[in-house]
Amino acid sequence: MKRLLLWLLILTALTWTGYKAGVWWLADQRMNEARLALNHYGALERGDIHSGVRGRLLLKNSQWQDFRLTQPLTLPVAELSTRSPLSLINLLHTPAAETPYTLKLEGLSLALDAAMFRNWVTAQGANSDGEAALFTLSCAPDPRQRLSSVDLIRMGIDEMTGEVLLRQNEESFYAELITDELGSVELNWPNASVDWRAPKEALARGSLDIILRDGGVMRRVAAWCAREAGLSTEQWAGRSVAQLRQGLLARGWLASSQLLALYRQWLLEGGELKATLKLAEPALGLPIYGEETNASSRLGATVYYNDASVPDVFLLSDTSSSETPQQSVIREPKPQAEFAEGWLVQPIAVAEQWLGQKVRITLRNNNRVAGRLVRVPDDEIEVARLVAGGEVAYPMQRAAVAGFEVWRRNRPLNSNNND
Secondary structure (H helix, E strand, O other): OHHHHHHHHHHHHHHHHHHHHHHHHHHHHHHHHHHHHHOOOEEEEOOEEEEEOOOEEEEEEEEEEEOOEOOOEEEEEEEEEOOOHHHHHHHHHOOOOOOOEEEEEEEEEEEOOOOOEOHHHHHHOOOOOOOOOOOOOEOOOOOOOEOOHHHHHHOOOOEEEEEEEEEEOOOEEEEEEEEOOOOEEEEEEEOOOOOOOOHHHHHOOOEEEEEEEOOOHHHHHHHHHHHHHOOOHHHHHHHHHHHHHHHHHHOOEEEOHHHHHHHHHHHHHOOEEEEEEEOOOHHHHOOEEOOOOOHHHOOOOOEEEOOEEOOOOOEEEOOOOOOOOOOOOOOOOOOOOOEEEEEEEOOHHHHHHHOOOEEEEEEOOOOEEEEEEEEOOOOEEEEEEEEOOEEEEEEEEHHHEEEEEEEEEEEEOOOOEOO
8 A cells, every 4th residue: 555655655756857848848838939939029038937837837037138229128927827727738738729728927027218219220210111000199399290109108107017917719719918006908909819920810700899098197188298299288189189090191091070080089088998899901901981881881890988989980991183292281279479490409417318319529629520319428418310221329428519409390490499
């Protein structure tokens, strides 16, 4: 009897050791595959691998460094849960297997930096296709200057933290991102099974329900950006709506008045927005009608704002040939004063407030350097200039700077113009 118990103990120990070693090896292989698949976009560090007897896998102290960003995304704990140890091994061995699982990413953290994007990213612009951006929130008199990490830092948001929940079962795929600073996003994808080795194939089919909650941040953004742009919040929202209209025109679409009104209300008040998206269709499934379609036949998308149904949310095909999107003029509300553009003299002590702006530095030897302000350390000031093949950064000592100017558009003519 003692010998039988001893053999049972040895067998149990060997089984447990084999299970732990097998899970560790399979998890390491899957993380290596993920690292290779993502090596064109960034660097993935898997961290430490742990497993439990209940079909649970833990990754601790992982990190993702996107090549476009200057700061890494840190992940203290990632927990993968399945129904049983065999389910966990099956999922790790065959990721495409229809095995129910839950993945929690806890303690996500991304520190914000004044120069959040690499120089080569900001040089090429946000839309590499050359199309006008649809959703542009500008926090400056120039509507082309978009909301940046600098604005968020000046608003008091210097770090983005949150959690992610992913759940796959037989009926649907569910994803949720909750942040402490910028609200939350929920995705419910009925009848979907996501193979992480080929996510684009899953994205090309089906429809999903999305819920956006701003967490009160939109009111802060509207107030901040309007103040920085020298506009009222209503005027700032109107300018942003005009930019959405221009972006849609660049794609050959006209927005319904209800769609523009909904966007304006979201900018000013935020709240909860629910919609159904069809990923494989143009405009994410938003109905697109020709101008010949009767108004009574134009059915809007399924959209809810703060649990109230929003009718008549659709697009119209723009068949006008008399005016191209590039020729269309956005009529923006302006203060009563007359406006112009030019160099605005600023003290060097406030240079950090103008990160990302076009600036002109006059040195004590009367040389001038103009370019984009990228860094402002304690004793230096660094400007990037466009040259053939990209940008070149020019660091200069603060003590050698005799004059500091910022290029501003839409500013009063009576301000200091030093051209």
